[in-house]
Amino acid sequence: MKLSVAGNPVQLKSGALQQLLAFASLVVLVVFFSLSSSNFFGFSNIVGILLSTAVIGVLALGSTFVIITGGIDLSVGTVMTLSAVMTGVFITFWGVPVPLGILGGILTGAFCGLLSGLSVAKLKIPPFIATLAMMMIAKGLALVISGTKPIYFNDTPVFREIALGSLLNSIIPGFKIPNAVLVFFLAAIIGTILLAKTIVGRYNFALGSNEEATRLSGVNVDKWKIIIYTITGLFTGLAGVLMASRLNSAQPALGMGYELEAIAAVVIGGTSLSGGKGTIIGTVIGALIMSVLTNGLRIMSVPQEWQTVVVGFVILLAVYADMLRRRKK
Amino acid sequence: MTNGEQLILMEGITKSFPGVKALNNCRFELLGGEVHALVGENGAGKSTMMKVLTGVYQKDEGRIVYLGSETEIPDTRTAQNLGISMIHQELNLAPDLTVAQNIFIGREPRRAFKLFLDENKLHEQVRELFRRMNLHLDPRQPVSELTVAKQQMVEIAKALSFNARVLIMDEPTAALSDSEIEDLFVIIGELKRNGVGIVYISHRMDELKRITDRITVMRDGSYIDTVRTDEVTTDQIISMMVGRAVYHESVPDTKAASEEIVLEVKGLNRGSVLKDIGFSLRRGEILGVAGLVGAGRTEMARAVFGADPIDSGEMAVHGRKVAIRSPYDAVRHGIGYLSEDRKRFGCMVDMDVKTNVAVASYGSYSGPLGFMRDGAIGLASEKVVETLKVKTPGVDQVVKFLSGGNQQKVVIGKWLTRDCDILIFDEPTRGIDVGAKSEIYKLLDELAEQGKSIIMISSELPEIVRMSHRIVVMCEGRITGELSRSEATQERIMELATKRVLKEAL
Numbered sequence: 001m002k003l004s005v006a007g008n009p010v011q012l013k014s015g016a017l018q019q020l021l022a023f024a025s026l027v028v029l030v031v032f033f034s035l036s037s038s039n040f041f042g043f044s045n046i047v048g049i050l051l052s053t054a055v056i057g058v059l060a061l062g063s064t065f066v067i068i069t070g071g072i073d074l075s076v077g078t079v080m081t082l083s084a085v086m087t088g089v090f091i092t093f094w095g096v097p098v099p100l101g102i103l104g105g106i107l108t109g110a111f112c113g114l115l116s117g118l119s120v121a122k123l124k125i126p127p128f129i130a131t132l133a134m135m136m137i138a139k140g141l142a143l144v145i146s147g148t149k150p151i152y153f154n155d156t157p158v159f160r161e162i163a164l165g166s167l168l169n170s171i172i173p174g175f176k177i178p179n180a181v182l183v184f185f186l187a188a189i190i191g192t193i194l195l196a197k198t199i200v201g202r203y204n205f206a207l208g209s210n211e212e213a214t215r216l217s218g219v220n221v222d223k224w225k226i227i228i229y230t231i232t233g234l235f236t237g238l239a240g241v242l243m244a245s246r247l248n249s250a251q252p253a254l255g256m257g258y259e260l261e262a263i264a265a266v267v268i269g270g271t272s273l274s275g276g277k278g279t280i281i282g283t284v285i286g287a288l289i290m291s292v293l294t295n296g297l298r299i300m301s302v303p304q305e306w307q308t309v310v311v312g313f314v315i316l317l318a319v320y321a322d323m324l325r326r327r328k329k
Numbered sequence: 330m331t332n333g334e335q336l337i338l339m340e341g342i343t344k345s346f347p348g349v350k351a352l353n354n355c356r357f358e359l360l361g362g363e364v365h366a367l368v369g370e371n372g373a374g375k376s377t378m379m380k381v382l383t384g385v386y387q388k389d390e391g392r393i394v395y396l397g398s399e400t401e402i403p404d405t406r407t408a409q410n411l412g413i414s415m416i417h418q419e420l421n422l423a424p425d426l427t428v429a430q431n432i433f434i435g436r437e438p439r440r441a442f443k444l445f446l447d448e449n450k451l452h453e454q455v456r457e458l459f460r461r462m463n464l465h466l467d468p469r470q471p472v473s474e475l476t477v478a479k480q481q482m483v484e485i486a487k488a489l490s491f492n493a494r495v496l497i498m499d500e501p502t503a504a505l506s507d508s509e510i511e512d513l514f515v516i517i518g519e520l521k522r523n524g525v526g527i528v529y530i531s532h533r534m535d536e537l538k539r540i541t542d543r544i545t546v547m548r549d550g551s552y553i554d555t556v557r558t559d560e561v562t563t564d565q566i567i568s569m570m571v572g573r574a575v576y577h578e579s580v581p582d583t584k585a586a587s588e589e590i591v592l593e594v595k596g597l598n599r600g601s602v603l604k605d606i607g608f609s610l611r612r613g614e615i616l617g618v619a620g621l622v623g624a625g626r627t628e629m630a631r632a633v634f635g636a637d638p639i640d641s642g643e644m645a646v647h648g649r650k651v652a653i654r655s656p657y658d659a660v661r662h663g664i665g666y667l668s669e670d671r672k673r674f675g676c677m678v679d680m681d682v683k684t685n686v687a688v689a690s691y692g693s694y695s696g697p698l699g700f701m702r703d704g705a706i707g708l709a710s711e712k713v714v715e716t717l718k719v720k721t722p723g724v725d726q727v728v729k730f731l732s733g734g735n736q737q738k739v740v741i742g743k744w745l746t747r748d749c750d751i752l753i754f755d756e757p758t759r760g761i762d763v764g765a766k767s768e769i770y771k772l773l774d775e776l777a778e779q780g781k782s783i784i785m786i787s788s789e790l791p792e793i794v795r796m797s798h799r800i801v802v803m804c805e806g807r808i809t810g811e812l813s814r815s816e817a818t819q820e821r822i823m824e825l826a827t828k829r830v831l832k833e834a835l
Contacts, residue, residue, distance in 0.1 A: 198699040199691050206688050209677035216636060216674050217689040217743065218660025276679055 019270050021321060022285045029289065033296035040299050047177055049288075049295045054163070054180035055080075055243045057287040059258060060265035061191045062235025064283045065228050067266050068195075069207040070275025071127035073229070074259050075116060075134035076236045081255030082138040083109040083240025088151030088250035091159060098159055105244070106237035112138055113233015117226035139256065146252040153248050163245035180242050187238060191280040194231070204228055208275030264311070265290055268318040289314070334361045335397065336495055336526040337382070337413075342391035344377055349722075349730070351377045354391070355552040357545055359495060359526040364517060366529045366537045366558070369547035369570055370732070370762035375530055378547070379497050383415050384408040414488035415497040418760070420480050422472045429455040429468035432487045458486050463519050478509035485516060489525075496520065497528040500760065502536060506622055514540055532762050534563045546570055571764035587612045590648070591782045592664070592751050594633060597642030602628045604806045606642070610751065610782045615773060617797030618786045619822045625806040626786045627669070630753045633784075634666040635659040646751070660689060662751075665744030669756035669786075671733070675740045678729035682721055683710035685728050685739050689747040713742030717772065734765025741772065752776065753784045758792065770796060790819040802826050 034041040059076050066073040087105030090096040096104065112134060119130035153159040163180035195201040203224040206214040215221045244250045269286030271278025290311060297307045337359040344352040352374045359365050367375045380386040382393065384402040392399050395411060402408050422431050429451050430437075438450040455468040464482055472480060481501060488496055502510045517527060517540060529541055537544060538558060546553040546569040553569050589612040597606035602625050610616050618626050631637045633644065635653040644651055646662045653659050656666070668674035676685045687694060687706045694702050694709075710724040717738040721731055728736055737757065744752055757773070758766045773796060777783055787793045793800060800812045802825035810825035 197701060199695040199701060200699060202684075202688075202691050202701060205680070206677060206684070209680050210673075213674055213677055214688060216634075216656050216666060216668065218656045218665075218747070219688065219691075220655070220657045276677075 019279060019282045019285065022269055022282060022289065022318070026285055026289050026292065029292050029296065033292065033299065036296070037299045040296060045295070045299070047181070049291050050181040050184075051163075051178050051246075052295070053287050053291040054178075054184040055239050055246065056258065056261050056265060056290070057184045057284065058187050058235055058239040058242060059262040060269075060283045060287050061187055061280060062232040062239070063259070063262045064191070064266050064269075064271055064278055064280060065195070065204060065235075066127070066232045067263070067271050067273060068204050068275055068278045069225065069228055070211065071120065071225075071229075072131065072263070072273075073113075073116065073232050073236075074128065074131040075112065075138055076232065076239075076262055077255045077258035077260075078135050078139040078142065079109055079112040079233065079236045080240040080243060080258060081250075081252060082112065082142040082145075083237040084244035084250040084255075085142045085146045085151060085252050087241050087244050088153065089145060091156055092151050092153060098156055101159075102162070102241050105241045106234060109235070109237020109240055110230050110233040113230040113236065114226065116233070117229030120229065121222040121225040135259070142252040142255070146250065148252060150252065151250040153244070159245055160248045161245075163242050180246060183238070183242060187235065188280055188284050191235070191283075195280055200224070200227060200231065205276060208272075208277070210276075261290065264315050268315060270318075270322065272322070286318075333363075335359075336361050336395070338394040339378070339382065340392055340394070342378065342381060342393075343389050344381060344386060345389055346730075351550050352381070352388075353550045355547065355550070356555075357382075357528075357552075358555065359528060361494070361524040361526050362521045363543065364521060364527045364529050364541045366531065366541040366544040367547065368531070368537065368544060368566065368762075369553075370734075370764045373547040373570070373762070374550040375547055376499070377550075379415065379499070379528065379530070382408070382495075383413055383497065409491055412492050412494040413497070414491060414493040414495070416481065416484050416488060416499065416501060418500045418503060420477070420484055422480055422483060424473035425471060427469050427471055428466055428475070428483050431472055431483055432458070432468075432490050454490075455486070458490055461519075461523070462486060462489065462516055464516065476509070477504045478506070478512065481505070481513070482516065485520075489520075493525065495526050495528070497530070499530045500532070501529070502531065502533065503760065504622070510536070532760075532766075534566065534763075537566070538563065548572055567763050570762065587614075591646065592633075593645040593648075595643040597629070597632055597644075598640045599628065599632050599637065600640065602806050603632055603639070606632075606806075606808055608801050608808060608811070610784060611798075612782055613777050613780050614798045615777050615783045615785055615796055617793040617800040617817075618784060618803060619788075619790065619793050619800055620803035620826050622788065624803040624826065626803050627755055628806070629803065630666060630755050630784065630786060633659070634664060634753060636666065660747060660749065663749045664751045664753065665689075665747065665749035666753045667737070667740050667744070667755060667757060669759050671736050671740060676728050676736055676743075678736075679727060681725050681727050682714065682719070682731075682739055683707060683724040686710040686713050686724075686742045686746050689743050709746050710742070713739070713746060717742055717745075718768070732765070734761045734769065737761060737765075737769060738772070750780070751782050751784075753786075755786045756788065757785060758787070758789070790822055793817075793822070794819060 039045060059080060063073055063076055083105045086108040087101050090104040091098055091101035116131050116134045119125045120127050161179065163178060165179050166176045167179055167182060169176045195204065203219060206219065207221065207224065211221060265286040266283050267273060267286070268289055269282030271282060293311060293314060294307050297310060335358065339355065339357040342352050342355040355374065355378055357367070357378060367378070369375050377386060381388045382402065384405045384407050387403065393402060394400065400411070423434065426434065432455055433451055438447040438454065439445060440447040452468045459466055464486065466479060466482065472483060475483065485496070501513060505513060520527060531537060541558045543555055544558055544566060545555040546566065548570060590609045591612050592610040595607045597603055606629055620626050628637065632639050635655045635658050644653055651662050653662065672678055683706055687710060694706050696702055707724060713719065714721060714724060719735050719738045721735060728739060731739065758769055761769065773783060773785065785796060794817050798814055800817050800822065801808050802810045802822055804826050812821060
């Protein structure tokens with residue numbers, strides 16, 4: 001425990017240790033799977049892992065913000081779907097130019113986040129309930145608006161490129177990393193800056209640490225809460241666009257359950273569900289752990305049902321490790 | 330249990346936390362039937378010492394002898410089984426359960442193959458317990474209906490139901506009225522007769538003189554001395570505690586506050602809690618607010634600060650009428666509030682000093698696009714640490730590791746950084762030891778001299794008489810009188826504080 005942060009041995013931030021732990025687990029997993037199967041550590045498989053992380057990853061990035069306030073957003077899965085459907089509506093039904101359609105999709109997510117934020121901050125509805133309601137609303141709306149049928153982007157082939165094209169390949173030929181991965185890492189960088197360097201991030205941690213004390217410090221707590229839920233919504237909308245692009249279609253029935261995987265990634269990454277602690281890089285690692293695990297197990301021919309069981313145990317383990325450390329303090 | 334036998338001997342106790350040596354070769358002895366005070370400034374190591382005894386912390390070195398044999402106390406359960414119980418300042422009762430249910434929670438007597446709770450036996454056991462304590466309480470009453478004092482009695486009963494031989498009381502009288510304190514002392518007398526050893530942690534010297542047999546003094550994590558209470562004077566104890574002179578200087582009469590009124594409150598009403606509150610506050614003034622517990626002083630402060638909604642009332646800051654509907658409004662008008670409950674309402678205990686200092690001023694520390702100027706925050710918090718003499722290894726220290734007095738200074742620093750010139754202090758010295766108290770007094774005087782205006786709520790009459798330029802007294806949600814500094818005596822304040830206004834008769 002003599003890891004010195006900013007020259008002060010007393011204050012080893014608990015997040016830093018958890019991140020280190022999470023990162024170490026990721027490395028151990030990668031090494032383990034590489035030794036177990038020669039197919040694992042190949043360029044195309046690694047790219048596959050990254051690609052499958054992108055959507056859940058972006059969703060988890062957004063969730064990190066709300067979870068650090070000590071809240072939760074259960075609606076991110078279906079709001080993501082609604083955003084994908086709206087992107088389809090804008091681009092395919094209304095013929096809106098692709099960039100505007102994408103913006104519309106992202107803003108759909110932000111708008112849902114705004115509504116959740118308003119319910120939590122102004123109506124004082126507990127986040128669990130408010131976002132549970134939003135989850136149902138978004139799920140229903142996605143089905144209603146799409147007429148329960150998938151919306152395909154076949155008329156606008158460029159839309160598919162958002163996720164599956166490779167900008168990097170055109171710069172460095174052969175380095176074929178899909179744009180979705182790029183978007184994920186870019187979103188992570190923006191998230192890190194928001195959380196660590198800007199006033200939103202500061203209030204985010206203050207709210208999670210002691211909301212009442214923050215209010216009594218003269219902070220407009222309601223306003224910042226609404227902003228933070230909206231930020232979560234923005235990331236959720238982005239995840240929706242990525243998902244639609246990757247599938248080349250908006251699938252209105254998909255999305256339920258994604259919120260739990262996002263929350264799992266956040267928690268594995270060391271963000272405390274009781275608020276006040278957490279990092280974006282942790283969430284990125286958490287999301288990667290989940291995909292490496294599923295991918296590795298699949299390569300080792302572990303049936304999918306069992307993969308889920310393993311992920312469940314990993315969540316238990318991650319949270320238990322966190323608790324253990326906290327108790328020792 | 331016999332009186333006078335040695336219950337506990339702690340010797341050579343040393344305990345370190347990363348970066349701090351909390352206890353250094355400390356000693357403590359407790360006899361059966363003895364009330365033994367443990368005193369020292371906050372941060373002296375009293376609570377760490379007691380946490381070692383109750384198994385919360387593990388000692389690094391030293392030994393604990395319990396009833397003549399060396400004992401390890403690896404966890405709190407072991408302590409409980411040995412008969413060592415602690416009554417915390419914050420009570421740990423489930424409000425919706427009854428008195429009896431709370432006392433035997435987790436150990437309820439059962440019948441019929443342990444399938445059903447045996448209510449009759451439960452209440453019989455509790456009644457027997459109360460008989461032994463000479464306590465008159467209904468075991469079937471929900472705890473939420475009891476006063477804080479009665480709840481404390483329930484906690485004590487609970488401890489005794491574990492056959493406690495050692496009872497540690499942390500500031501037991503902090504939330505009690507005078508008559509309730511008398512009741513507590515009767516119970517303590519009863520316990521003494523039964524041979525229970527009591528560790529009594531308190532900052533109130535008059536109480537120590539009255540009920541303790543011996544006093545152990547600690548300072549800066551070290552053992553200073555153990556003395557017989559009847560052989561020392563209060564001043565001797567205090568000088569052992571602080572190891573330096575105590576600030577006694579009072580506000581000189583000549584330095585009266587200016588005539589300029591910075592805050593004026595008129596006709597403030599809130600339900601049945603606040604009725605027609607009106608007062609004014611001048612620049613550079615310390616306005617004391619006196620009253621008994623429940624008189625509505627904290628409610629008044631919170632209403633002025635916008636923390637609770639009001640039904641009606643007018644406020645003017647610097648002569649301009651303002652509408653204060655939230656703490657956000659209040660702070661914008663330069664009003665800062667320091668709650669008596671620092672952990673809940675004052676600071677973010679898991680955050681570092683600089684975050685706590687800056688949180689009210691983030692707006693002015695953020696540049697374009699909301700980027701924070703961390704350098705400036707660092708400088709501002711270092712300035713606070715320096716000018717307020719906060720004892721901390723640095724601005725990166727997490728606030729929960731600071732003592733109560735230093736936490737209080739951090740909160741003061743928060744408002745100074747925000748440039749608030751009207752400060753409402755709610756019980757600024759509660760839970761703070763004598764040495765730190767005098768530092769806070771000095772600080773308040775200095776702030777007033779610099780032109781800050783201070784409203785100081787306090788339950789300690791000597792404190793209020795000594796510190797205030799002017800005093801308003803509250804009783805049952807009303808202001809029952811105002812005293813100038815020359816008129817103010819403790820007797821006069823008490824008279825106003827108990828002056829009940831007949832509601833409809835007026």
